[in-house]
Amino acid sequence: SQRLILTGSSTVAPLVGEMARRFESQFPGVRIDVQTGGSSRGINDVRKGIADIGMVSRQLKQNENDLYAFTIALDGISLIVHADSPIVSLSKTQIADMFTGQITHWSVVGGTDARITVVNKAEGRSTLELLLDYLELKNSEIKPHIIIGDNAQGIKTVAGNRNAIGYLSIGAAEYEVKRGAPIRLLALDGVQASVKNIHNGSFPLSRPLNLVTASEPQGLIRQFIAFAQSSQVHDLIKSQYFVPVDAD
Amino acid sequence: MQTDRLLVGFLRVGAMVSALVMLLILLFLLLESWPVLSQLSLLRFVVDTSWHPLEGAYNLMPMLSGTLLASLGALLLAIPLGIASALFIVFFAPSYVASLYRRFIELFAGIPSVVFGFWGLTTLVPLIGEWQPPGASLLAGVTVLTLMVLPMVALTAYTALAAVPEELFRNAAALGLSRWGMVRGVALPAARTGIIAGIILAAARALGETMAVLMVAGNVVQYPESVFDPIRTLAANIALEMAYAMGDHRAALFVSGLLLMALVMVLSGMAGLVEKQSHV
């Protein structure tokens, strides 16, 4: 039997896991292992040949253009606060000031007179890298109050704390809001954080979800990538609140 | 005789392999951390501005202090509660309550740290957050750690107390000592070594505990100013960053592993000293 090993981004992994399951049921005898560990691990493993395909939840960087990337879906990062918070929108500079500790109270940006709890992600996560890129900051400049590993922890933290601000994948966030989690997605510079705005490209903090390979994909690898980009899996992408790319 | 010799040879090989595991672990920790250890001076782990391995800053001290503070706090709470629990079982409770309570504690000694962490995450952290945001904090870490090591302290103290020869108690009773007089004057001194050994074991457990603390302590690399500040422990640091770490970052994480090992070895040494003292 044939086997594919995929490693990388924890944002992409659940989606690809579902895709893999469907792929296997169509091609019996194929076995696909999906491991998480972050985008940089995906890149690393593909380069070392440990994995056949890497999952990367961002654009490839300059020094990574030895790899081949295939976008399977889009995702955006949204800043989130507790649903009880009066804040609905923040600007890029306000966010940067909050994350660097220059703004310490919500009252400064029009909220209650409470301390802000900044929720940051652990070093190496692609959502963190994306946000840092956008805010043009270094991680060492950020003064967090809580550091979390993965998405759900961020949702729990913000849902359990009226004064927290965090960020995470819009897909995950919208899903949780639908499930009734008391969080709100903040508009960024006036643009509402929503799947629609990612789709039309107006939301500034968005990213592609990529599969990457070390060389031109062949055989089973190519088959799987094609499958992942086909419309057969759009229902899976939507059910995970990501945005299919076929639109254009 | 022949069979005896054959068997012993066989057993020796087994024992040798068992003993080698420890060496192997040390060897691989050193090997993996070598890239960083050989390039950087050890001082970097103490004087760097902070822990930002991707930006070349490797200060482990905030995490070391976090580890020590959390463990210390947990011990401070768990020792009195644990010893009181053991006393409750051995001296104070009626026998069926005592055995029930002991089973209860035994059950909790086996509960995985993940479950405690999960409970802390869903119940405790929001509770503390209501009162003193953000909730994920040294206090939450200490509480969850306390819950985890308390059964250990209680059970080892119980074992030590139960091992005190019955004759001592009969003697104490024959002298007309009150119950507390017996406990404080005879039982606790006689069980001292066992209790201390248990506490040291619990300390080692607290230092090395990973998942539960990772889930509730906030994981910010800093020196906490109050119990409501979040902290990150060495073990949590490894679990948090290992999956995404590469190159020097990975090696630096192995250095934190080494540091943890060193802490545990110091504790083992202390336990050894306690043992020796008991043989007076």
Added chain:
Amino acid sequence: MNTNRDAFTLGPLESGPACCVPQPIIQVKNLSLRYGDKIALDNVTLDVFKGCITALIGPSGCGKTSFLSAINRLTDLIPGCSINGRILINGQDIHAANNNVQALRRNIGMVFQKPTPFPLSVRRNLSLPLNEHGVIKKSEVAAIIEQVLQDVGLWGEVCDRLDTPALSLSGGQQQRLCIARALALNPEILLMDEPCSALDPIASGVVEDLINRLQGRYTIVIVTHNLAQARRIANYAAFFWVRERTGQLIEFGRCQHIFESPNHELTAAFVNGHRG
């Protein structure tokens, strides 16, 4: 109970009354003792005389230890152990509702077969029970400690190492320390359960001498397997035997009588070494 300490230090131990008075201090009446279903002692009636040494003899398992434990209510500690019958001490029922067990046990010292000093220093071994019974003043405690260590002949041997662990003493010293610990509380009665049998012959001789010297001042009930020893030190002897797994008192009387002209043939067989 005599809590007046001055009455205790009435001069060196040797000057106590030479022998005992035939006046009962412990009266055991129809005592039966069971462990769960097992009857360990059946219907024992016996008077122990003031100032005398009474030896309990009999084969293993005949209930001697159980008998001793009933007197200071140590049996209370054994789950499943129940007692029928009455035990009076100085005419007072030890099971009377208003009787304070702690005070009772203070008045009845007990020494066990195995020397069991507490794992504390020599000094603390003696001061702990004193403190527990309200003797707190440092000087007073120190005085009592010296007194009782003198009494058991240990003062010369340990006075310069009162703060070393008691467990570092030799077996015989440990046993004498245990006796001293019991004496420190100034009891009227001393119960001794084979106090010499775990000691080597020389230490055993020293302890035996000590018991001899204590005679007259304290009422002593001693269990011993060593018939020769019983003969050497006791004024009275009680012979227990086990019948159908139940302990019984067969004969009680003056020591000489029991050993030389017992009434009961079992006693005769036992003391002459034909049985048991």
Added chain:
Amino acid sequence: MNTNRDAFTLGPLESGPACCVPQPIIQVKNLSLRYGDKIALDNVTLDVFKGCITALIGPSGCGKTSFLSAINRLTDLIPGCSINGRILINGQDIHAANNNVQALRRNIGMVFQKPTPFPLSVRRNLSLPLNEHGVIKKSEVAAIIEQVLQDVGLWGEVCDRLDTPALSLSGGQQQRLCIARALALNPEILLMDEPCSALDPIASGVVEDLINRLQGRYTIVIVTHNLAQARRIANYAAFFWVRERTGQLIEFGRCQHIFESPNHELTAAFVNGHRG
């Protein structure tokens, strides 16, 4: 060593030779035994005569058990225990290089103070050592089992429950089972370490009778605390004493001699109950 089993079943036990022959079977020469630094036995020289019962008497800790253990090299199992001097059995040094310990121990049965049946069935208790020594044939094993149980007078009591756990027997039965287990290997010598002292008086009497009946057929060395018992059953007696924490052999001779006109005053004091 007599491995010929036929020589063993020479008729019912009662018909053995009535008494012993003054011909040494065990010769102990200048035996010293130490545990680490502690000298437990110092320079003991003693001959044990064939077919006789030799009693070892003396106070606790004088090295009687150690002496027994040296004879069948059980001391090999005790870490730190070292032996000087020679022990000959039937003229052969037990420490000789070509001596097989297993065979030596097969030839020397040992019975301990506490009955120590294995936690197996009665039958298995007896068959296990037999199997280990190469007696495997079922019928042969069964025959030996019946034989030895007869010899110790246990057959009637247990023949219908050979497969019940040995631990469910009474203490006296257990002890006799242990003796049977030793006899099953057809030894020449039996070492017994206070075989009656953990038993109740009646069981003790039964075991004592058994030992008496074994006399003549086996060479028996028995430790006992019960002087009357030693007197009743032994042909020879060896008196040990402890001096400066070291065990010594004080006197050895015919039993009557030791008990009635000992040469040594320590012996006299001990057998008359003045010391120890």
Added chain:
Amino acid sequence: MFEMMQRIRELSVQSLVYLAALLVSAIFIWILSDLVRGGIAHLSWEFLTESPRDAGRAGGIASILVSTILILLVALVTAIPLAWATAVLLAEFIPITSLFGKVVRFSLYVLAGVPSIVFGLFGNAFFSIYLGLGFSILSGGLTLACMLLPILTATAEAGLRAVPDNYRLSSAALGMTRTAALIHLIVPAAAPALVAGLLIGIGRALAETAALLFTSGYVDRMPGSLLDSGRALALHIFDLSMNVPGGDAPAFAAALILVSLLLCINILAMKLAYDLQRRKMMI
């Protein structure tokens, strides 16, 4: 006066101790009831027999249970022979003072204190990468085996030492070899202790998360071979609660199952200990 004070002291100490016991019980009952309340609704027969779907939000934990058991088996099959051989050697064949024994004992003693996350680091570096086993049930199981070694050895050694010496002496006096005594008497007598130690080890292994994080991996599918990655139950709970939005209910349910499993093992161990005690009383 003095008696009065003593009574007060007795009473206050007693109430403090009762209070502590009450507090501890209350907290633990709180945790347990939280688990039951959160998980009971999600529990069903399907939860046990289906594999997880939708990252664990739906479906069950069948594949997780299989992986857990496989990891456990690998660990036990590796650790038991080594640990018990070591224990028999230490308890039966070499004196307490022997240097070799001291070295082995010391290294196991240190091993017992090694934090599980460090085992995880080691397992990742040695089994996954150096030996090339990758993220697999095999590397996870072997890592756990290293972790179980000291526990199994210590419990087995204690069990063997608790066997009364008279078995050794009387079997030796009967001229039996030590091997025979070991096989026929000592190991059977110590068997309950050995099994009790084994159960403790199994409990520890089932509860383990940190050591498996980087060795056996995250894959929540039914494993096809020992070289496949497999997610252990404890790790599943961690992942559900930390990494899967909406994973709380299944996490509670999985935690409930894990705790019940451990409870069963605990009860079994207790029953064994009880039997052991009874047997001791008979001796």
